[in-house]
Amino acid sequence: IQLTQALQIKNNKINELEKKLVTLDQERIKHLKDKEKELSNIEKELLNKLTSGENTKEIHKEKEAKQKEMNELQQELSRTSASYNVNRKKQVFNQVNNFLKVKGDFLTLREEAIKKLQNCCNHLESSINKERNTIGSIRDMKTSKFIDKYTREFQSILVKYNDGLLELNKNYYSLKKIVQDNKELEVSLIIENILKLNSFNLDKYKIFKFATNSQEGTRVQLNSNMMAEDIDSLRKNLSELKLELNQEKKELKNLATV
Template sequence: MQLTQALQIKEDKINELEQRLINLDQERIKKLIDKEKELSEVKGELVNKLSGEDTKEIPKEKEAKQKELDELQQELSRTSASYDANRKKKVLNQVNKFLKAKGGFLTLREEAIKKLQNCLESFINKEGNTIGSTKDLKTSNLADKYTKEFQYILVKYNDGLLELNKNYYSLENIVQENKELEVSLMIENILQLNSFNLDKYKIFKFATNSQEGTRIQLNSNMMAEDINSLRKNLNELKLELEQEKKELRNLAAD
């Protein structure tokens, strides 16, 4: 827990420093643009004076101002490039956080499916060993017990959506803040941020027999159906994540 907190503090500090660099570049760009405008106006005034009298020194002054303007434009170009590079880095960092959260979510979903499968197998084994005149009652009691266990697992692992959702909104906000960057548009398309739907990650969207964890009793067939549905969804999400990572690797390399 302490290590996690320490890493989070370090990450927050890095993010803060990166944002300060972006802000400094932004402030410098504004000053350079103002200075560029000022020099352009002075240069224009000098050109107008060339048509008047006593213009001997004006060409030299004009040349000096042009040199100053050229140097300023070069600095403006460098600063703008730095500004865009730092913003792109910030966007890509948030993309990596989102992908990490998504990968972590899928790992938890896989863990949930394994536990659900173990629960089902235990239920089937115990059910198969039930004999005697009270078999129906014992089977019903077993169903009650394993239904509770099965649905407890579902409810517990459904909470994993919070971190994924938080990282999605953080990414969406950063992409919108930097929407004029080409990389933002490409990320928006690759990750389909505009059509992001949390429903396809919700455990009860696929474990439909469990009815949001409130069903009184499940039989083994119903449990198996829910597990198979969740496993199919997991495989689809894994393929989606791998495709996203592949496309984003190509993007980061550009």
């Protein structure tokens, strides 16, 4: 855990430095463009002087100097713009990777939740089976008690593992924002399409959307069949989300190498 936290801190620092680079490039580009405009105006003035008859050696010399300065400035502007775009692209991919990591972590937790739900269901079945030979009224009372106990446990697992939605949603909006902020980059549109950012639906990650027998807030008794139905539904949903994530990673990996 400490190593993971240390790596996260390191990555956060790298991301912050990259953001600063983008800001510095942006400021430098603005400065260069202002200077370019200024030089352009000077060149126009010199040209006007030449066309109006002031065809002197000094004006020619100054014009050549300004042209040289303009060429150097445009080269620097080109280099800075290239650096700016590279760093912006890197920022976008950093946020993409954050989103994919959070999504992957979310699915890992969902898998963990399903295992715990299955254990809960198994314990309920096992407990009830042990009481099969007990006298009817006592058996019914004990069965009801077991169902109450494991229904509460089942519900609490579902509630606990539904909390990961907040982090996923937060990272989605962070990614959406940075893609929008850099929409003129070619990769932004491709990323938007691969991750379907405009049609992102949090519902397909909501645990109670699939655990319909155990809808949030209800405390009805759940027998093992009802639990099994919810578990199967969650497994199917998890499988679909895993396939989706793997496909997204594959397409984005290809994109990153372009």
